[in-house]
Structures are given as structure tokens and as C-alpha cells.
Amino acid sequence: MRSAPTILHLDMDAFFAAAEQAAKPSLRGKPVVVGGLGPRGVVSTASYEARRFGVHSAMPMAQARRLAPNAAYLVPRFALYRAISEQVMELLGRLSPLVEPLSLDEAFVDLEAGGSAHDTASAREAGERLRRDIRAVTGLTASVGLAGSKMLAKIGSEQAKPDGLVLMEPGTERELLAPMSVRTLPGVGPATGEHLRRAGMTTIADLAEAGEDELVRLLGKSHGASIFRMAVGHDDRPVVSEREAKSVSVEDTFDVDLHDRVRVRTEVNRIADRCVERLRASGHSGRTVVLKVRRYDFSTLTRSETLRGPTDDPGVVREAAGRLLEAVDTTGGVRLLGVGVTGLADYTQEDLFAQAAEAQAALPEPEPESESDPVGAMAAGSGPSADSRPPAPGPESVAEAVEGAPAERRFPSGHDVRHAEYGPGWVQGSGLRRVTVRFEEPTSEPGRVRTFWVDDPDLELSDPLPLVPGADVVPGADPVPGADPVPGPGRFPAPGTDQSSLPATRPKSRFASPSDSDADRSGGSGSGSGRL
Known part of the structure; x- marks a missing residue:
């Protein structure tokens, strides 16, 4: 325990939802819920306005919709959140070289190590200055806790929410904690x-x-x-600037249980590839491959296989995950699949690149019903290569593919778009081949709503706009989330939507025709039904 409150804990207020409100003037002061919009989606973040209805993080999205039916429900935009997080972490780095990030919106800072504070007065000033700087740079608010230990600093930031600062004087810990x-x-x-x-x-x-x-x-x-x-207030854990990663994993929950064994294997391959992408991005390789399967009855099984050495080869990870899948009974249906890699290292053992082929050669020959039988080949553990296999029709597919027809473009609810004539805006909803867009910018007044055909050539997804004038433009927006399909007809009752703002006469053929029988049901404005 320290004799001065020089450990700072920062927590951004309702981060994802607050970022969306800052980017969308029409949603400010209104309930906003960010998360997976599918039947099995969960809430990532709820704005304080939505929390008044009882909505909170980790709540099933279906329950949130019952509690707050008129809230705006949006798909996360991680490119925007990461960009804001980098700005915040840079401000923290100016206070001290010892910054311990816990997530995109949360971190510990050792103020004493950076010379930013040595007593109560200087610690309070550093905390207040940080909150002012974050608001100036990002337009968002943050809560700060200051104490002589990490535990108390975190408790302090929780008490300070929203947009406050709580300082716990060393020596008063037991008195403060008691009730x-x-x-x-x-x-x-x-x-x-x-x-x-x-x-x-x-x-x-x-x-x-x-x-x-x-x-x-x-x-x-x-x-x-x-x-x-x-x-009794004792916590001697130091602030650690680099937290060593212990594992890398990716998992997907499916709206509808998977029963087809080929489809399950295809999804495992796809998830394994995403896991390796994260593994490489972190600069690691791994030795143990872990498969997670949650079945129709919510029973969860995990299987693991340890390789001869660490690897970051997608073929090796796919083959190992496929072999693990063979030991799991999926006949009743699968609701969740995950692939992880543990035993991380910062190097790769070269001879592992041939491991997949060696393992396949050791397997008995399959006995398919015919030369083209895909089930036998998959069951034997041989899947298509990363370069040759077609994209999985998994949770990221938007609709059933029609043979010979181009895939329908996807416009997830809440994501940024730009129209050649009307400029920047964001998706309020989509369905029945229509997209409803509100045209506004972070620094503008609430904008007007217009509806277009999904294949309108003048309408494109775009990068997020900076929340504060003069800030860097967010580089490389997320691709359209490939999590869940956007279903057909739906209602889009977003708060703040004024249908009278739609033009009486819609120019050209870019807009969805008002004469269509279900235009009123699907083309209206609202929170949309895009899914994470």
C-alpha cells in the first residue's frame, strides 16, 4: 500500500454507446444499446438512458428489447472504438510510462512512476487534467479513481460514474470499504x-x-x-505496463443450431482461420489447440491437442481443430463453436509447417459413398485449403444465396455510409432490400431520414468520421460484421425518427418505391435489424 493516492484507474463511461451517441446527433440523450442483434445476441454496452429501463451489459438482447423497446439497437463499430481507445491510451502514456490497459476503455496508471503525482493534491490535479484532455480529444467522458492500490482505485472509478473523480486517501481504506x-x-x-x-x-x-x-x-x-x-484494504499488486497474453481464441454463437456435420466442420475451419489471424496480429505462435463446443442442451465440451512445437500456420490449426471435432458428438445440434491457441511463444517451429500433411497421412483412408461424397472427406479430417475452400455460409451470410445471383450488399445497423448526393450518414435499418439512412455528422444537427434500394450504386459503406473536429480520421473501418444475418421484414422504430422528414417525392430510382406493398413496414426509419 502506498502513502499517497498515486495509482489511477480510468474507465470510460458507457464507452461503445457513448461513442455512438457522439457520432449520431439524433441519438444524444436517448437510450442506445450496442451489441449482437441476433436472437442469441447479448448487450455489449447500454447508454445511461437505457440503463434506466434496466438494460445492462451481458444481458440477452431479447430481454433488453422487452425492457426498452424504443431504444436504438446498433451493431458495434470496433474500428471507431479502437481509434478512440488509442487516443485515450496516448493521453495516459503522457502521464506515466507505466500504463496497464485492461480493455479498450479501461486502464491503470502509476502516476508516481511518471512523476505526474507524489501526493494527494498533485494526484487529484493529474486526474482532473486527464478527464479534461479526454473530453477535448475524444468528446467523451471518463471516470477516474485514485488510491494507494489498484483495487481501491478501481472501486473509486466505479463510485465516480458517470463523469466523476473519487480519491481515496491512504489510511481511510477500511472505513471507506466497511459499508x-x-x-x-x-x-x-x-x-x-x-x-x-x-x-x-x-x-x-x-x-x-x-x-x-x-x-x-x-x-x-x-x-x-x-x-x-x-x-482490510491490502493490495500490493504493481501496475504492469505489458500484460503477457496467455491464449488467443475466437468463438461464434449461431442463431440456429447447426446439425449438418459438414457445416459444423466448415465453421470450425473458418473460426480457426480467424483465431490464427489474431494470433499473428499479437506476434505469437502457440503449441496447444483448443476446441470448444456448446451443444443444443447448453452442455459445453472442450478438447485440446498439444503439437510438437509452437505454430502460427492456419493449416496446422485447422487440421488439429478438425481432429478434435471428430471426438465430439454433435448430432443433437451445436449452438456455439470456438477455437483457441494456448502455450503462446514468440517464435515458430519450422518443421510444424509439414505437420498437417503428416497427420493426414497417418489417418486411415475414408470410405465415402461416392467419389464426390464430401462427408467422408470431412470426417477424415481433410478439409479444403485456405486458398481453395469457398467462403462459409455461416453467421456472416446475410440471406440465402440465390444460384447465379450476386450477393446482396449488407448495411449493418449503426454503420457509416456515404451517398454520392446526400453525403455522410448512418444506417438506421435494413430489410426487404431497402436501407434506411439518417444523414448527419458528429458536428451537425440531427439529420433527415431517407430510404434507398440496397443495390443503389450511389450508396456505399464508409469509414467512421472523427468525433471531434480536427481529429484524425479513423483509418480502415471494420469490414461489414460477418456475425449474423440481416433478416427480412422488420420494424425499425428508432428514437428520434421522424417519418415526415422523408421527401414527398423521391428523386430518381435510388429510393425504394413507396408503391411497394410492404414499403411502409420495412422502409421506415429506426434502429434496424442488423446483427453482430
């Missing part, structure tokens, strides 16, 4: 909290009074001792 719920402490989740409640402990003061021996008896030696130390 708080036991769930406030890191490591006390629902199960542990209920166990403690049954033992008569509901506040942190109860834990401190019970003593270490009693907590060890209830929770075990390691967990009980750790909880007791935190309850």
Missing part, C-alpha cells in the same frame, strides 16, 4: 457472495470482523486469505 457489499471485492461473484450471505456476511465490514481463519474455513486457503486481505 460496501461483499460483491464489491474482486473475486467475489454471485456464488461466493451467496455462500458468504448464508454465513451472515453481507458487507466488507462483516468480512474483516470474521477474520482470516473463518474466511479460509469457508472459502479455502488461497481464496479465503485473498478475500480477507482485500477486506
Whole structure:
């Protein structure tokens, strides 16, 4: 524990939702929910306006829609969030060389190491200056906690929300912690909290009074001792500038359970390729491949295979994941698939590039029903190569492909577009081959709504615009999210939408025809049904 509150914890306020509100003037002050919009999607972030209805992160999206039916529901735009996060982390780096990022919107900073603070007054000034700088650079608000330990600094930032600063003076820890719920402490989740409640402990003061021996008896030696130390305010963990990655993984939840074994294998291949992309982006290779399968009954199985050495070769990872899949019964249906790589290293063992071929040669020959039988080939573990296999029709497909017809363009709800005549805007909804766009910019007044055909050549997806004038333009916007399909007819009742803003006469043929029988049902404005 330090004698001065020189550990800072920063947490951006409702980050994803706040970024969307800053980018979309028509959504400011209104409930906004960001997350997966499919039947099995979950809430990533809810604005404070949406939280008043009971919506919170990790909630099933279907439940959120019941609680706040008139909120704007948007697909995440990670290119924008990453760009803002980089701006925030740069500001933190000016305070100290010791910055420990926890996520895109959260980090610890050791102010003492950077000479930014040495006592209470200088720590408070550094925290307030940081909040002012973040607002000036990004247009967003952040909450700051200052204390002599990481645990207390994080508790302080939570108490400061939204848009505040809480400083915990060293020496007052026990007094400040005493009335708080036991769930406030890191490591006390629902199960542990209920166990403690049954033992008569509901506040942190109860834990401190019970003593270490009693907590060890209830929770075990390691967990009980750790909880007791935190309850009396002890936390000596240092701020670490680089957190070593232990694993890299990717997983997808499907709107409809997968039953076709070939489709399941195809999805495993696709997810394995994405996992390797992340692995390479982190500058690592890995030795152990892990497959995760959640079945129709919510039972979750994991299987792993350790290779002879670390690799970042997609073929090797695909083949290993395919072999693991053969040991899993998927006949009842699969709702989630994941592929991960653990045992990370910063080098690759060269002879592993031939490992997939060697493993395949060791397998018994399959006995397909015919020369063209794909099931036998897949079951034997041989899948198509990364270069030759066609794109999977998985969760990123938007609609059933029509033979001989071009794929329909996708316009996810909330994403940026630009029209040759009307300029920049964002997608409020899409369905029945129509796209509803609100034309506005971060610095403009709330804009007008117009509806176009999905194949309008003048309408294109675009990069996000900077939230603050003069800021760098966001480089390389995310590709259209390939998570879930955008379904056919839907309603798009976004807050702030004024259908009267649609022009009485729509010029040319770029707009969806108002004479179509279901134009009113699908072409209206709103939050859309694009999915993550």
C-alpha cells in the first residue's frame, strides 16, 4: 500500500454507446444499446438512458428489447472504438510510462512512476487534467479513481460514474470499504457472495470482523486469505505496463443450431482461420489447440491437442481443430463453436509447417459413398485449403444465396455510409432490400431520414468520421460484421425518427418505391435489424 493516492484507474463511461451517441446527433440523450442483434445476441454496452429501463451489459438482447423497446439497437463499430481507445491510451502514456490497459476503455496508471503525482493534491490535479484532455480529444467522458492500490482505485472509478473523480486517501481504506457489499471485492461473484450471505456476511465490514481463519474455513486457503486481505484494504499488486497474453481464441454463437456435420466442420475451419489471424496480429505462435463446443442442451465440451512445437500456420490449426471435432458428438445440434491457441511463444517451429500433411497421412483412408461424397472427406479430417475452400455460409451470410445471383450488399445497423448526393450518414435499418439512412455528422444537427434500394450504386459503406473536429480520421473501418444475418421484414422504430422528414417525392430510382406493398413496414426509419 502506498502513502499517497498515486495509482489511477480510468474507465470510460458507457464507452461503445457513448461513442455512438457522439457520432449520431439524433441519438444524444436517448437510450442506445450496442451489441449482437441476433436472437442469441447479448448487450455489449447500454447508454445511461437505457440503463434506466434496466438494460445492462451481458444481458440477452431479447430481454433488453422487452425492457426498452424504443431504444436504438446498433451493431458495434470496433474500428471507431479502437481509434478512440488509442487516443485515450496516448493521453495516459503522457502521464506515466507505466500504463496497464485492461480493455479498450479501461486502464491503470502509476502516476508516481511518471512523476505526474507524489501526493494527494498533485494526484487529484493529474486526474482532473486527464478527464479534461479526454473530453477535448475524444468528446467523451471518463471516470477516474485514485488510491494507494489498484483495487481501491478501481472501486473509486466505479463510485465516480458517470463523469466523476473519487480519491481515496491512504489510511481511510477500511472505513471507506466497511459499508460496501461483499460483491464489491474482486473475486467475489454471485456464488461466493451467496455462500458468504448464508454465513451472515453481507458487507466488507462483516468480512474483516470474521477474520482470516473463518474466511479460509469457508472459502479455502488461497481464496479465503485473498478475500480477507482485500477486506482490510491490502493490495500490493504493481501496475504492469505489458500484460503477457496467455491464449488467443475466437468463438461464434449461431442463431440456429447447426446439425449438418459438414457445416459444423466448415465453421470450425473458418473460426480457426480467424483465431490464427489474431494470433499473428499479437506476434505469437502457440503449441496447444483448443476446441470448444456448446451443444443444443447448453452442455459445453472442450478438447485440446498439444503439437510438437509452437505454430502460427492456419493449416496446422485447422487440421488439429478438425481432429478434435471428430471426438465430439454433435448430432443433437451445436449452438456455439470456438477455437483457441494456448502455450503462446514468440517464435515458430519450422518443421510444424509439414505437420498437417503428416497427420493426414497417418489417418486411415475414408470410405465415402461416392467419389464426390464430401462427408467422408470431412470426417477424415481433410478439409479444403485456405486458398481453395469457398467462403462459409455461416453467421456472416446475410440471406440465402440465390444460384447465379450476386450477393446482396449488407448495411449493418449503426454503420457509416456515404451517398454520392446526400453525403455522410448512418444506417438506421435494413430489410426487404431497402436501407434506411439518417444523414448527419458528429458536428451537425440531427439529420433527415431517407430510404434507398440496397443495390443503389450511389450508396456505399464508409469509414467512421472523427468525433471531434480536427481529429484524425479513423483509418480502415471494420469490414461489414460477418456475425449474423440481416433478416427480412422488420420494424425499425428508432428514437428520434421522424417519418415526415422523408421527401414527398423521391428523386430518381435510388429510393425504394413507396408503391411497394410492404414499403411502409420495412422502409421506415429506426434502429434496424442488423446483427453482430
